[in-house]
Amino acid sequence: MMRLGYPTQNLTIPASTNRSCRLAGLADADKVRALVRENLAGLEAILRWNAGHGVPLFRMGQALIPFASHPEFPYDWEDEHGEDLSRLGELARTLGIRLSMHPGQYIQPASPRPGVSERGLGEFRYVERIFDLIGSEDSVIVLHMGGAYEDRPTTATRFVETMRPESGVLEYLALENDERVWTVQEIVATAGALGIPAITDAFHHGLDPGGLKLEDALDLTLPTWGARPGRSERRPKLHLSSQDGEKQPGAHAYLVEEADWLALVKALGNREADVMIEAKGKERALGALGVDL
DNA sequence: CGGCGTCAAGCTATC
DNA sequence: GATAGCTTGACGCCG
Numbered sequence: 001m002m003r004l005g006y007p008t009q010n011l012t013i014p015a016s017t018n019r020s021c022r023l024a025g026l027a028d029a030d031k032v033r034a035l036v037r038e039n040l041a042g043l044e045a046i047l048r049w050n051a052g053h054g055v056p057l058f059r060m061g062q063a064l065i066p067f068a069s070h071p072e073f074p075y076d077w078e079d080e081h082g083e084d085l086s087r088l089g090e091l092a093r094t095l096g097i098r099l100s101m102h103p104g105q106y107i108q109p110a111s112p113r114p115g116v117s118e119r120g121l122g123e124f125r126y127v128e129r130i131f132d133l134i135g136s137e138d139s140v141i142v143l144h145m146g147g148a149y150e151d152r153p154t155t156a157t158r159f160v161e162t163m164r165p166e167s168g169v170l171e172y173l174a175l176e177n178d179e180r181v182w183t184v185q186e187i188v189a190t191a192g193a194l195g196i197p198a199i200t201d202a203f204h205h206g207l208d209p210g211g212l213k214l215e216d217a218l219d220l221t222l223p224t225w226g227a228r229p230g231r232s233e234r235r236p237k238l239h240l241s242s243q244d245g246e247k248q249p250g251a252h253a254y255l256v257e258e259a260d261w262l263a264l265v266k267a268l269g270n271r272e273a274d275v276m277i278e279a280k281g282k283e284r285a286l287g288a289l290g291v292d293l
Numbered sequence: 294c295g296g297c298g299t300c301a302a303g304c305t306a307t308c
Numbered sequence: 309g310a311t312a313g314c315t316t317g318a319c320g321c322c323g
Binding site: 008016018019020021022024025061062063104105248250251252 | 312313314315316317318319320
């Protein structure tokens, strides 16, 4: 059985968890506080909307607390917003909604440049603190492995060595294949070395399958969500989206093509999965897939 | 006041 | 050897 969700904002309400500002805007701490409160209010509105419409997954915007890991962030955000985050986590659990976050393409923990790698770790610790405050064991930090630096084995090893000491982050972290650098097979190997799960992005996989059919890719990634010492089994996560025909390969369409949806349904069979629908149309794409909103 | 270019960060692909 | 594009909203500047 599949459960579906969508990222960052709801176009129907409307509400967003991803309102941001420019770096220069951090100087006005009151404005930043107000911005974060808007994002948290957006999260609450979306949690309630989701519960009312049978949508059990949501990905929060990475700018939930904009520039949280930047040295110029103007106040102690955990002190200021921690209680709200804990309350929203409790609400999400009460409503049965699973939350995730997805650090962007500038986060490069395997970079050979120490500053780049260290800034990436700072961003992970921000997300880890968010999820610790939210307090749900099934929260997920979704991450691409980043650049390959013209030496794939060395880079994969460096990725593992950089992340292995980050035990708090690894509690939530899952690796996802991308559309041109790291295939499903490669992220499963690296995730395995770290003892963390792997996510098949069906759309990316179609662009860089590395010789695997979608069903083979699911056979590799779904079992990585099994139980491990001290932790219960988690529902596997997947990503699904379609190509925007007007744009570059890899650009997400407004809705999901029926053929892409049916291909995933077929490859998944009767297995369980939580599927994040990455469409520009956000929750509207779920409606188009037949979810009764 | 509406529209458009720029803004923290890093990589890959393409010319 | 340079640069667009990945994602998205905010804001400054221009008319």
